[in-house]
Structures are given as C-alpha cells and as structure tokens.
Amino acid sequence: MKKIALIPxxxxxxxxxxxxxxxxxxxxxxEVVVCIGINPAKKHLFDEKTxxxxxxxxxxxxxxxxxxxxxxxxxxYAVAIGANYIVRxxxxxxxxxxxxxxxxxxxxxxxxxxxxVPASTEIADISxxxxxxxxxxxxxxxxxxxxxxx
Numbered sequence: 001m002k003k004i005a006l007i008p009x010x011x012x013x014x015x016x017x018x019x020x021x022x023x024x025x026x027x028x029x030x031e032v033v034v035c036i037g038i039n040p041a042k043k044h045l046f047d048e049k050t051x052x053x054x055x056x057x058x059x060x061x062x063x064x065x066x067x068x069x070x071x072x073x074x075x076x077y078a079v080a081i082g083a084n085y086i087v088r089x090x091x092x093x094x095x096x097x098x099x100x101x102x103x104x105x106x107x108x109x110x111x112x113x114x115x116x117v118p119a120s121t122e123i124a125d126i127s128x129x130x131x132x133x134x135x136x137x138x139x140x141x142x143x144x145x146x147x148x149x150x
Contacts, residue, residue, distance in 0.1 A: 005029040005115070006083040008074045010128065011036050011051050012044045014058045017119055017126045019146050021089045024117055026062040033081055034059055035070045045132050057148040074102075075110035086114045091124045 005025050011018060011034075018034075025032045036051050046054070052067060059065045070077040078086055086106060090096045096116070103114035119126075131144050142150065 001084075002031060002082075003029045003085070004031045004033065004081065004083040005085045005087045006074070006078045006081065007032060007034045007087045008037050008070070008077070009035075010039075010042065010044065011055050012046055012128050013051065013131055013145055014055050014149060015123075015126050015128055015131060015145055016143070017089060017091070017123045019058050020120065020123060021087060021117055022059055022062060022065055025087045025115075026065050028115075029085070029087075030064060032062070032065040032087070033068055033083065034065060035068045035077065037074065038069055038071045045135070054149045058146040060148065073109075075106040075112050078106075078112045079110050084113065086112055087117060088114060089117050089119050091119045091127070 007021060007025060009018065022032065022034060034055060036048065036055065038048065048069065055067045059067060074086060088099045090099055099114065099116055103116065106112045106114060126144050131141050134141050
C-alpha cells in the first residue's frame, strides 16, 4: 500500500520551516501533497495564485511532492486524495496542544493519523506571520523563506 501524506496550511508565504517539514515527509512517505487551504473568511497577504507559485518553486527539489488547493475540512481532503497521514510541524507548546486536539479529531472523524514533527531549534521561531510582519516593516526575510521564493 502506497503511503501518502498531506501537509496542509495557508502558506502565506511558504517558509523555511514549511520546507523542513516537506523534506522530512518526502523521505518518510511515498507521496506528499502540500495543500493550500482556501478559507475566504481569512485575509491573506498573497493571493492564491501567488501562494501556489511560491509553493511549487519551494517544493521543486522533491520529486515525490506536489502542491494543490483544498476547500473544506482537512480530513475530508485527506480521504479524497487517499492520504493515510497528515503531517504537521510543531514549534512550541501552543502548537503542540492545538495539533494534538486536531489529530484526535481527525482520527475520530475520518480515521486519519497525524504525524507531529518538532521544528529544529534554528527555525522554531519562524512563522508566516513573522515573515508578513517583517515584510510590512521593510525588513529582510532572506533567512526565513526559501531562496527560490525570494
């Protein structure tokens, strides 16, 4: 049976932390789908097309990884694409608490297991929010986002 993993997120924008997670998942699973969740109620810095272009550039080095969009619940999308697992990064206790609750929900709701991957200490403080804040202030984000995305 093919092991397929889903990495969901908004990727607004994609960060080096996201790519560390992609690298980990691509080594562990046969296929990885990195999906941009579409939520019209959320305000984003980058539009859907731009986020997809950045994501595709960032995941290009990983031949078993592809990008997609999804609407609705993550677990439903995972089932629709045949994913056995959802892969999520955790940076701190707050992330861990939230992700454990979501993992429990997804397992009970659709039988999808979640793999939680702690971020390395070098990138644990990096988030898309931090990147957006630095961009708004005109500060460099060179060390926060993949070089191909700059």
